[in-house]
Amino acid sequence: MKILVCISNVPDTTSKITFTNNNASFNENGIQFIINPYDEIALAKAIGLAANGNGKVTVLNVGEVSTEPTIRKALACGADEAVRIDAAPRDAWFVANQIADYVRTNPYDLILTGRESIDYNGAQVQSYVAELLSLPSVAIAKKLDITDNEATIEREIEGGKEVLTVNLPVVVGTAEGVAEPKIPNVRGIMDARKKPLNVIPPIEVTQLSKITSFESPVPRGTVNLIDKEQVNQLVELLHSEAKVI
Amino acid sequence: MSVLVYIENIEGTFKKSGFEAVSYAKTIAGLLGEEVNALSIGAVPPAELEKLAQYGADKVIKIENDQLKQFINQAYAQLIANVAKSTGAKTIILSNTFNGKGLAPRIAVKLDAVLCDGAINIPAIAGDVWTIKKSVFSSKAIATEELKAAVKVIALTPNSVETKEAPVPAQIETFQSELLSNDLATTIQEIVRATDKVSLPDATIVVSAGRGMKGPENWRIIEELADVLGAATACSKPVSDAGWRPHAEHVGQTGLAVSPNLYIAIGISGAIQHLAGVSSSKTIVVINKDPDAPFFKVADYGIVGDAFEIVPKLTEAIKAFKN
Ligand SMILES: Cc1cc2nc3c(=O)[nH]c(=O)nc-3n(C[C@H](O)[C@H](O)[C@H](O)COP(=O)(O)OP(=O)(O)OC[C@H]3O[C@@H](n4cnc5c(N)ncnc54)[C@H](O)[C@@H]3O)c2cc1C
Ligand SMILES: Cc1cc2nc3c(=O)[nH]c(=O)nc-3n(C[C@H](O)[C@H](O)[C@H](O)COP(=O)(O)OP(=O)(O)OC[C@H]3O[C@@H](n4cnc5c(N)ncnc54)[C@H](O)[C@@H]3O)c2cc1C
Numbered sequence: 001m002k003i004l005v006c007i008s009n010v011p012d013t014t015s016k017i018t019f020t021n022n023n024a025s026f027n028e029n030g031i032q033f034i035i036n037p038y039d040e041i042a043l044a045k046a047i048g049l050a051a052n053g054n055g056k057v058t059v060l061n062v063g064e065v066s067t068e069p070t071i072r073k074a075l076a077c078g079a080d081e082a083v084r085i086d087a088a089p090r091d092a093w094f095v096a097n098q099i100a101d102y103v104r105t106n107p108y109d110l111i112l113t114g115r116e117s118i119d120y121n122g123a124q125v126q127s128y129v130a131e132l133l134s135l136p137s138v139a140i141a142k143k144l145d146i147t148d149n150e151a152t153i154e155r156e157i158e159g160g161k162e163v164l165t166v167n168l169p170v171v172v173g174t175a176e177g178v179a180e181p182k183i184p185n186v187r188g189i190m191d192a193r194k195k196p197l198n199v200i201p202p203i204e205v206t207q208l209s210k211i212t213s214f215e216s217p218v219p220r221g222t223v224n225l226i227d228k229e230q231v232n233q234l235v236e237l238l239h240s241e242a243k244v245i
Numbered sequence: 246m247s248v249l250v251y252i253e254n255i256e257g258t259f260k261k262s263g264f265e266a267v268s269y270a271k272t273i274a275g276l277l278g279e280e281v282n283a284l285s286i287g288a289v290p291p292a293e294l295e296k297l298a299q300y301g302a303d304k305v306i307k308i309e310n311d312q313l314k315q316f317i318n319q320a321y322a323q324l325i326a327n328v329a330k331s332t333g334a335k336t337i338i339l340s341n342t343f344n345g346k347g348l349a350p351r352i353a354v355k356l357d358a359v360l361c362d363g364a365i366n367i368p369a370i371a372g373d374v375w376t377i378k379k380s381v382f383s384s385k386a387i388a389t390e391e392l393k394a395a396v397k398v399i400a401l402t403p404n405s406v407e408t409k410e411a412p413v414p415a416q417i418e419t420f421q422s423e424l425l426s427n428d429l430a431t432t433i434q435e436i437v438r439a440t441d442k443v444s445l446p447d448a449t450i451v452v453s454a455g456r457g458m459k460g461p462e463n464w465r466i467i468e469e470l471a472d473v474l475g476a477a478t479a480c481s482k483p484v485s486d487a488g489w490r491p492h493a494e495h496v497g498q499t500g501l502a503v504s505p506n507l508y509i510a511i512g513i514s515g516a517i518q519h520l521a522g523v524s525s526s527k528t529i530v531v532i533n534k535d536p537d538a539p540f541f542k543v544a545d546y547g548i549v550g551d552a553f554e555i556v557p558k559l560t561e562a563i564k565a566f567k568n
Binding site for chain 1: 260316318319342343344347348349350351354355358359360361363381383384385387388389390391392393394427430431432433434435436438439442444446447449450474492495498499500502506507518521524525527529530531541542543544545546547548549554555558559562563566
């Protein structure tokens with residue numbers, strides 16, 4: 001089984017998010033980049049499925065050369081090879097077109113992404129890729145099992161869950177529950193240096209959207225602390241001041 | 246021309262987020278001087294369909310397809326795109342729900358449209374270029390985005406605009422559309438829904454608890470508070486990791502992002518990753534025994550003290566208030 005895992009290079013979850021260039025760009029200064037946490041889940045699942053000679057795992061990132069440490073980390077976790085499509089990932093539409101174009105000439109049985117990238121939170125790439133390739137997809141999967149040529153997937157729905165089956169190839173966005181993220185060991189880190197990382201040029205894509213500025217959410221005023229013996233007062237304020245009950 | 250809004254139903258009933266989408270579509274249609282067509286797919290009783298007209302849907306289009314008893318994103322996207330084409334809609338609106346996320350990009354590809362996922366406001370319209378806001382970096386920032394293609398798909402974040410009644414006479418039409426087998430490649434085996442509980446993404450009030458609750462056996466007081474408020478329950482990541490609560494309740498940067506009107510955080514410290522998914526809640530109440538817990542810094546109201554003592558009292562006070 002050939003498995004493609006798409007990984008996004010994102011700011012560490014503890015990052016303080018600020019902007020430069022008149023609030024037109026994200027300030028990368030001092031930011032530590034990591035594999036998107038959901039993509040780590042996808043990667044761990046892929047490595048598990050491909051274990052014992054059952055398959056091969058390719059990780060793919062659309063990004064500039066600065067993302068290579070993140071790609072190497074994915075190789076250190078156990079992916080077999082990597083592909084970097086050499087371009088700044090302008091938006092999800094651009095990224096998805098690059099991935100779809102690559103898959104058209106390099107078919108895979110299973111294409112995994114995270115449920116969303118924690119930077120731009122689109123949760124779009126997986127469904128774009130699936131539609132561009134006319135493949136079935138699940139945007140947010142909580143469980144994934146493969147037997148022979150069939151995937152059984154549990155996905156979250158409003159107020160519950162749904163279990164579905166679908167023949168491969170399929171595109172799946174993974175969330176918690178699919179697998180436990182892997183931490184690379186020293187051996188993995190050594191091996192990663194020798195694994196192939198192919199850099200390929202991007203295709204042209206028409207830009208349909210553009211982020212023109214960012215703002216930070218309006219800060220809240222200072223907290224109104226209520227005496228623990230006066231919970232009635234809280235109820236009153238939630239009703240008359242906040243108007244939420 | 247018309248604005249097309251797709252409203253998802255859950256077992257024949259529309260959710261509040263659906264009515265928000267209709268109100269949103271009505272406002273945009275007003276700016277464009279267009280009408281609103283509301284589309285429903287699946288078996289929905291006429292009385293429920295008529296509710297869409299209450300929020301200003303000039304026409305309600307329904308599709309009941311025997312091939313399609315359940316939600317399959319490929320098939321639904323095809324039907325929505327077919328209706329958009331046949332009605333000449335250049336603006337397609339839907340809710341950014343679990344299902345909506347699987348649909349919106351597909352619809353955009355089929356219609357050569359630009360997609361704004363997770364929109365939180367009414368766009369500013371200047372000819373074909375629209376400017377719209379969406380939440381990014383897990384609610385740590387808001388981005389202003391320009392949408393440049395002639396056709397636009399907008400997935401609206403639930404709870405970001407108000408529902409507005411704007412009644413028009415209900416006019417319901419049926420739309421016939423065939424599906425190709427490729428669109429039906431997925432087979433639904435099972436659906437499990439807890440119907441007695443308020444669903445978290447749709448909830449206007451969320452009662453959330455963390456490691457401060459000490460163990461799963463102590464969640465009764467959390468559930469009782471949620472019950473009197475008609476709220477959904479949520480939890481921090483370590484709580485679901487430990488199996489105290491289901492993963493579906495985990496909120497934060499790597500869980501569900503929620504923006505209810507009221508978020509009550511009990512025994513949660515307020516780590517940056519937790520705040521990322523909840524800080525766009527309109528009002529935040531924090532109950533924590535540690536006065537230095539970081540959560541107090543982003544709260545509107547707080548009570549310092551032992552949750553085991555305060556939460557039951559709060560439940561009683563709300564019960565008394567509601568009577
Ligand atoms: C300089 C710069 C400017 C940018 N400007 C914009 C902008 O204007 N608008 C905008 O929307 N975004 C912008 N981005 C963000 C970037 O393009 C995002 O990676 C992209 O938009 C993905 O969108 P998303 O976060 O919605 O991904 P999602 O759809 O949430 O991602 C889902 C999954 O897709 C996969 N994936 C996502 N990104 C990649 C990737 N790069 N390579 C491989 N797999 C991936 C991952 O598996 C991920 O879990 C910019 C980035 C840079 C570096
Ligand atoms: C990559 C990454 C992603 C993450 N994503 C998320 C995420 O999406 N969501 C998330 O929640 N976390 C996430 N985390 C974890 C996060 O960093 C925190 O560890 C977590 O939020 C802490 O959970 P907590 O507040 O329940 O527990 P703690 O931090 O242990 O806090 C417990 C709180 O309860 C209070 N308390 C104790 N007893 C009582 C009592 N009797 N009455 C009242 N208060 C009491 C304490 O004062 C304390 O403030 C992530 C971490 C990483 C590294």
